Amino acid sequence: METAIEVRDLVVKRGGRTVLDGFTCAIPRGSVTGLLGPSGSGKTTLMRAIVGVQVVAAGAVTVLGHPAGSAALRSRIGYVTQAPSVYADLTVLENVRYFASLYKLGAAAADAAVEAVGLDRARGQLVADLSGGQRSRASLACAIVSRPEVLVLDEPTVGQDPVLRDELWDHFRGLAADGTTVLVSSHVMDEANRCDRLLLIREGLLIADDTPAAVKREAGTEDLDQAFLTLIRKHEVATS
């Protein structure tokens, strides 16, 4: 399988401490890969390194064959941060049309992105008047409007109701089926089951990189929550 994102021996220090400590992984093209781990384990830091906005101390990150952050990747990678980055004084549609125009795309692309994130009925509303969950979906619409080849999503389903979460995951799966590489961080284990592959990270170290089925098999349980606890404990024993 072709690799879209390759991270090799990555070391990142933030605030004087080592956040990623020799992290290595390869993410296949056209897959949905879930990035899971406790709060503060380094998920956002890894995503920042992949999109090229993180200063790294050592190692290499290659995306679609180019060093992370290089100009050639700018229109080929989309990133949705935890804090929605949309203009509060514009409507949903105005925001998405603005991002579409940056890529020389028209109204049809903007309409499709708004529909894909379930914001059709709120399209004329000012972002300032949206709920938190709607705002993060508006941010997602801006990121997907250009159909980037790699989509990096930091907890995109936080604050969404179960029906919308399900629809968003259907959308991620549809993007991957069309060849997009989707990297999603999440805390929610039922979402992890919908990924092709999982990266489990703890304290800056990779402790699992496999399919959900293989992760569960290795831990000897059908419950992913339990599987992760088991793998974390195994890892603690192995490294102590």
Ligand SMILES: Nc1ncnc2c1ncn2[C@@H]1O[C@H](COP(=O)(O)OP(=O)(O)OP(=O)(O)O)[C@@H](O)[C@H]1O
């Ligand atoms: N700007 C910063 N300056 C210094 N340290 C930081 C900074 N941002 C994050 N850190 C530290 O880096 C570590 C990893 O943070 P990161 O945001 O990557 O974790 P995370 O796994 O994404 O957490 P969460 O699930 O809570 O979003 C944490 O210990 C955090 O305190």
